[in-house]
Amino acid sequence: GAGVSQSPSNKVTEKGKDVELRCDPISGHTALYWYRQRLGQGLEFLIYFQGNSAPDKSGLPSDRFSAERTGESVSTLTIQRTQQEDSAVYLCASSFGTGGTYEQYFGPGTRLTVT
Amino acid sequence: SQQGEEDPQALSIQEGENATMNCSYKTSINNLQWYRQNSGRGLVHLILIRSNEREKHSGRLRVTLDTSKKSSSLLITASRAADTASYFCATRSISGGSNYKLTFGKGTLLTVNP
Incomplete structure (x- = not known):
């Protein structure tokens, strides 16, 4: 079966723009x-x-960051009014459950660059 | 905040040698996991050791856990050039409300020279 997928793989945006x-x-x-x-x-x-x-x-760094998930499917992470310090790789992971020993499977990440 | 702290930050060895990376953490844990990351992208789960275990093996990997010292080590034996990657330890807290969270260290960059 397919693993965790993320899109886009790379995103370059101007400071102040929103990204999803x-x-x-x-x-x-x-x-x-x-x-x-x-x-x-x-x-x-x-x-x-x-x-x-x-x-x-609890880990969202500011109110410019938000995320949604519909049921147990796709999730979107939105960053509003991007700043240069938001430049990073954003990784998503999923797991079958949340008990102590469930492994997290990671996607390839989205590399965000804010210019 | 980062709980796990790996050392060394970078390690360069020759193919065939063994590589040892260490991880220290601060709070009580349910388990400790090691992940590998190639080229700054997705992480791959390597091995998990529970808090009541002291040593675990998987292929060329050997992990030890010392809960009294709050430390773990990852040993890769007979290293290969393909083992070149960043290695992270991640701890899962025993706190009931947030025991789903993994707290990652900053990683050790391992370079295996052919």
Whole structure:
């Protein structure tokens, strides 16, 4: 079966513009995660979705960031009024469940460059 | 905030040698996982070790966990050029409300020279 897919793979945008990043999780995976990875750094947790429960948005860095997920399918991460510090790779992951030992499967990421 | 801290930050070895990377963390964990990342893109899960385990093997990988020292090590034996990548440890908290979160370190960049 297909893995986690993300689009676009690369996005260059001007400062102040809005961008929308898309994630298609593995079919049947109820949990979906967004992470941000700045150059040379580890992954920062942004947001988590589990089924129809309220998402955990505790990692979103500002109110310019938002994300949605429809049921257990596609998720979109939206960044409004982009700033240069938003430049990073945005990674999406999904897992079958959220118990302690469920593996997260990662997509290839979207590399966002804000000029 | 980053819980895991890997060291060294960068490691360069010759093909055939063993590579050892270490990870330290701060809070109590449910499990610790190691991931590999090629060329700054998607991560691939390598191995998971639970908090009640001390050592685990998978192919050429050996992971140890010392919960008293809050540290883990990843050993790659008989390294190959294809092992060149960044390696991250990630911890899963035991906190019931947020035990789904993985907290990643900054990674070790491993270069295996042919």
